[in-house]
Amino acid sequence: MIQTKSLSFSYSNGAAPTLRRINFEVQAGEFVLVVGQTGSGKSTLLKALIGLAPHFTGGQISGAVEIDGQVTTGLPPHEVAHLVGYVNQQPEGAFATDTVEEELAYGMEQLGIAPDEMRLRVRNVANLVGVSDLLNRPLETLSGGQQQRVAIGSALAAGQKIILLDEPTSALDDSCALEVLQLLKRLTLEEKLSVMVSEHRIERLGSIVDRVLELRGDGSLVEKLPSQLQVAAQVDRTSSSPIEQECMLETPALGLKYGNATALHPISLRLNSHSITSLSGDNGSGKSSLLWCALREAWRQNKAVAMVPQSASDLLILNTVSAELSAAIATNPAGERRAAKILERLVGRIDPTSHPRDLSVGQQLALALAIQISRNTEVLILDEPTRGLDAEAKSKLAELLEELKNEGHAILLATHDHAFANQISDENIHLIDGRRAIEN
């Protein structure tokens, strides 16, 4: 179904090729997982298969891609769309219509499916991905997880035999993510779809996928067995000798309302030095709202605080990575060097002349983390700091946060990655529907 011969791809800035003479084959009914470190080219590979690379990313492609026996190298995406479905990494902001129903039907409209068939498929797919009660809702009112499910549903509805998904579960909590991946597995078995998924959260995938392709950092591809999937070793928790803790931030009850809807019922926080507090909860439970309230409260109290928001790329407003790192000097003279070191530690070397928007999602997050951490503030707030990071980068982040904790900082983070939260946090606040849930 998919076959590549000596596929190579490099972005225009003259750097080393991202993909180097890749050869592989995917047959009908196979569920293939693509893994690799942050920035190793997983997204690029999927984009090259559908033609988004080079048509929308710039760059040079060589070699051959064959889909269903037809050579599709260099064809623009809309001429490959009837063969291959594609779900992008960040669906928010890439919706072409207003409501869930219309978005599910969009791909079918472009492919000229008959109206009656479209109605049927919209209903079916909505059930499959669990958005049946959201059909009339405007897309901008959905949570990140719901939006991701709509994007996946839209691709499934269009009915191609090959589906490519780039980190389709990054915004979903653990149980939801598993559901989606199991759904895809079912479809490969029942409908003989070929599915290629690039993922970081590989912990439970060994039993689901048929094959694993790994992209090495140098552009080459190797095949591994699902049983060979490694999960990064847990960081040893240093047994904490009792340390004198002082209160870094104490907030009154913080609440948040949007019009009539209450996003967050009043919750008070107390952040101590030498501690990591995590907020957990499903999508839409109010984690981000609480973080922003805490941030504003800290500003109000004139505390030194740094935050990395959920959409880390918002923080990056300059033209090159080196400019961003230089701007980190602002408050801390040792800032630039420290930021560069943190960045390298998390995701390895990044070309300093590259434009931040051209980096992969994980690299952008690492850059944002590096900039904010280097400011060395007493309080550090992180919103979903693991989205887009591979297992190795995650464990390095965990190490880094442990060190910061030992230096005396107070860290507050929100994540739906339970494993990560359990691993490093001292205290966990679980939110359900904007309220603090009593843990047992």
Place this chain on the structure above:
Amino acid sequence: MNLSFKASQIAPGAWWLLGLSLAICAGISSSAPTLLAIQTLAVFIVLMAREDAPWSRSLLFYVGTAALVVLIRVTFRIIFNFDSPDQVALNLPAIRITFGPLGELDLLGRVSQSSITTALRDGLRMSAITLSIGMANSLANPRRLLKSTPAALYGVTSSFVIALNLAPQLIASARRIRLSSQLRNASNRATKGLMLIAPILEDSIDRSMALAASMDARGFGRRGSLTARQVRFSRLASLVSISALASGTYFLLTADAPWATLVTFAFGLSGIYASLKISGASNLRTRYATHVWQINDSLVAGAAALSVILFALGALR
């Protein structure tokens, strides 16, 4: 059988048919009470049928505009008046200003009854037309209306849909970027407005490129091809129609030849129709209808047609 007449239960096209037909009736009518009745009807329909949506909140604006138009018309007529001796309604001092090469200007003076009533009636007509169109706009969802445009305009309407989607995001985008630059600074100084233009624009362009990629990857841009004959025919149809419309306009304004005018306009309209059909032939897309035309839509459309016919026949003037 659910015969609801709430705004979203009726097809937007039906609302616009109703609005336009009311506007036409207002255009034909020449009696002030009828015009007032039309305006009251329009307002009544909006109040009964509207639902809570962004586009339904502008009723006050339209009513205000309608009132303003009548006021301006009458005031204008009184101020910029030719002093005339017959049927004097207002006796004001006559003024004459000279504008040099532009000639003279008469102001105030004796204002005749008929000029005031004419101004009132014309003003009411203009405001009735405005209010009718406003009614349609308050009840019809503009995005659903954009969905039902002909295939020959798909690209252009897509850009309008994209614009409607992106506009609220732009404001959120600007807010986010300002906030982010605050996150970077040690203090809470708001960053200079103009300095943020470049990043906001870059961010917006990146978003629109991401949107374009998502559209393209799902097949947007696939076109069938037209035969050379179809292309030539379509061009001919466009050329004929636009020339006909242009000449029709000229005839309407300068010559007193109603049949010539009518025929040329008919040619123009059919040319446009042909051009739409042919250009749309290369279309490979289908349309997902969120709303299927039902009985209540036909009732509304029927009422619209009926009112126009009655007015045209002179039954209600």
Place this chain on the structure above:
Amino acid sequence: MAGGQLKTNPWSTIIVSIAALAAILVFAWPLVISDTSQASLAQGIFIGLMPLLLLVVLIEFNSGSIGARQLAVLGLLIALNSVIRMLGAGVSGIETVFFLLIIGGYVFGAGFGFVLGAGSLVVSALLGAGVGPWLPFQMMAAGLVGLGAGLVGKLTSKWRGRGFIELLFMSCYSVPACFAYGALMTLWNWPFLAGEGSSLSYVAGAPLIENLATFLKYEIFTGGLVWDLGRAVTTVVLIALTGKTLLTTLRRAANKANFQRI
């Protein structure tokens, strides 16, 4: 696709030119009409005719091959311009909608400029500025401004890249363009607000010079010329302030993603 401009064919140019002439005739009907009994009929027909003229031009634009990328940038600029218009409208009628329109038309070409102008007006109307019988006329007038900016861009392509000179060209174009837009919209509301029979109204059948003189007096008395001047000044200032940045960013967007197949 040099510098982001779309290819045009001679037939489209002819069709659009005729449409533009017809549109101007439709705007200027009070100056030209010969028989007063036709007046209300003409007005009624023209409310429907202007949308048809818009349709013809938009069909021509759509029949060229336009990709998702160009449409996305077009949609973005329309959104941006609409938001700018809504924000500027709060400041007592200072029309801010033209500077981005002129710069956008200059960079991307005449067809793009037309749709940008028409689109900005209709989208901002849908977003809250209000839809009324004036809308098709505003769309056509703004479209013509964008079209003209594209033509200016094409004529001055020799000087591409010399920042200051390009700003000069755009500013020089914007002044008559703003006055022309004002004149067209005032021509539209002249019979709407002044009707017939008043000393400032048009007179059907009168010689053109006479009606023009009356029209000028109308402009003066309703302050139209003052609005136009304000519009022109705002536009020139905004072009001067933002022109350089916008030209660079927009040109980058136009040329984004060059690719080769080896």
